Amino acid sequence: MLDDLALFIAxxxxxxxxQAARRLDLPTSTLTRRLQRLEQxxxxxxxxxxxxxxxxxxxxxxxxxxxxxxxxxxxxxxxQLDDSLREVKGLLRVLAPVNLANxxxxxxxxxxxxxxxxxxxxxxxxxxxxxLHASHADLAIRTGxxxxxxxxxxxxxxVGVRLVASPVYLRDHAPPATPADLHAHDIVVxxxxxxxxxxxxxxxxxxxxxxxxxxxxxxxxxxxxxARKGMGILxxxxxxxxxxxxxGELVEVLAxxxxxxxxxxxxxxxxxxxxxxxxxLVEHLAGFASGQxxxxxx
Numbered sequence: 001m002l003d004d005l006a007l008f009i010a011x012x013x014x015x016x017x018x019q020a021a022r023r024l025d026l027p028t029s030t031l032t033r034r035l036q037r038l039e040q041x042x043x044x045x046x047x048x049x050x051x052x053x054x055x056x057x058x059x060x061x062x063x064x065x066x067x068x069x070x071x072x073x074x075x076x077x078x079x080q081l082d083d084s085l086r087e088v089k090g091l092l093r094v095l096a097p098v099n100l101a102n103x104x105x106x107x108x109x110x111x112x113x114x115x116x117x118x119x120x121x122x123x124x125x126x127x128x129x130x131x132l133h134a135s136h137a138d139l140a141i142r143t144g145x146x147x148x149x150x151x152x153x154x155x156x157x158x159v160g161v162r163l164v165a166s167p168v169y170l171r172d173h174a175p176p177a178t179p180a181d182l183h184a185h186d187i188v189v190x191x192x193x194x195x196x197x198x199x200x201x202x203x204x205x206x207x208x209x210x211x212x213x214x215x216x217x218x219x220x221x222x223x224x225x226x227a228r229k230g231m232g233i234l235x236x237x238x239x240x241x242x243x244x245x246x247x248g249e250l251v252e253v254l255a256x257x258x259x260x261x262x263x264x265x266x267x268x269x270x271x272x273x274x275x276x277x278x279x280x281l282v283e284h285l286a287g288f289a290s291g292q293x294x295x296x297x298x
Contacts, residue, residue: 004038006071007031008046012064016053088280089118095132095140098125099220100264104159104239104295105141108288112281119277127191127218132269138278141285143237143262144192151267154282157295158261160238161193164250168230176233179207179257186232189213190223193235198257207257224250237262239294264295 007024011031014020021028039046046060056064096105101123113121124135132140132151146153165175169186176182179198189211196209214232217223220240227234227241228249234241244250266282268274289295 004034004041005067007034008038009064009068009071011035011047011054012056012060086276087118088116088276090275090277091120091122092139092277092281093122093124093135093137094281095124095126095130095135095137097141097143098127099237099240100141100143101125104292105285105288108285111288112284115284116277116280119280127220132267138275139266139268139281142265142267145263146265146267148267150270152270153265153267154286156264156266156285156289157292158263159294160261161259162236162238162241162245163196163233163253163257163259164227164236164241164245165233165253166228166230166249167251169227169232170251170253172230176254179209179254182209182211182233186214187211188223188226188232188234189216190220190234190236191216191218193237196235197260198254199260201256201258235259242294264289 007020010024011017011020014023017028017031017035021031024031035047042059042063044059045057046063047054047056101109102125109121109123113119124130124137129142130137130140141156143159173185176185179196182196194210196211198207198209199205215223215226217226220236223234224236224240224244226232227236228244233253241250245252266285268278268282
């Protein structure tokens with residue numbers, strides 16, 4: 001009915017069916033049929049018909065005056081929505097883990113803003129999993145499997161995980177030969193990496209370990225710093241420890257035992273029409289991640 005109402009307003013403003021048909025690029029017969037249907041739905045005649053002009057009846061004028069502002073407002077809203085769906089512009093809120101956002105993805109944000117100058121980017125960084133809806137966010141970067149069926153997701157890559165410790169710690173403590181030996185060691189736990197699942201590289205033997213931890217912290221950077229200072233053995237994603245491994249401040253422990261890589265996803269709320277700015281960021285992050293060695297399987 002809204003479409004028919006918009007046609008009625010167009011006819012009134014054009015002054016004739018033929019003129020309205022030309023403006024709307026519709027057959028005159030279509031306008032006539034839809035006008036008749038609208039009048040039947042309303043139960044009154046809206047227009048006086050003559051050979052050259054169509055003028056509103058008293059009821060038609062009343063209907064026109066009341067409905068015109070509403071229809072025009074709706075049309076403007078739809079045009080703005082169309083712009084949002086087509087054009088990469090406007091405010092974009094993103095949730096992301098601290099160490100990923102200012103680590104492996106650090107250069108992705110400036111690259112995106114340079115490419116799309118009409119976008120304003122708001123990054124909310126936290127090591128806690130934040131609710132997309134409650135945070136009014138458009139997109140989130142998350143690690144690990146994503147079981148929430150209410151969210152759409154796109155895998156950006158995988159980050160390898162290693163067991164590491166400082167040379168100082170290993171000098172004072174005999175390095176573990178098997179995962180079972182970890183029970184006798186000081187452990188640094190970086191939440192949410194609280195369950196350590198091992199698989200032997202050659203035999204395929206598996207072992208799971210849930211350490212209590214001498215130090216338990218929800219910030220990976222602080223956990224890495226503690227491991228570097230000799231406070232214990234740490235399970236750590238490569239993006240947070242690779243530089244320290246290269247410099248020798250950390251060394252790998254139990255190198256023959258593999259830990260599962262951590263998948264990295266872009267996730268967003270399910271919706272029929274995804275704004276162009278969100279689609280553009282997902283594609284940008286996927287392209288950026290494909291060029292990062294740290295986000296490939298290890």
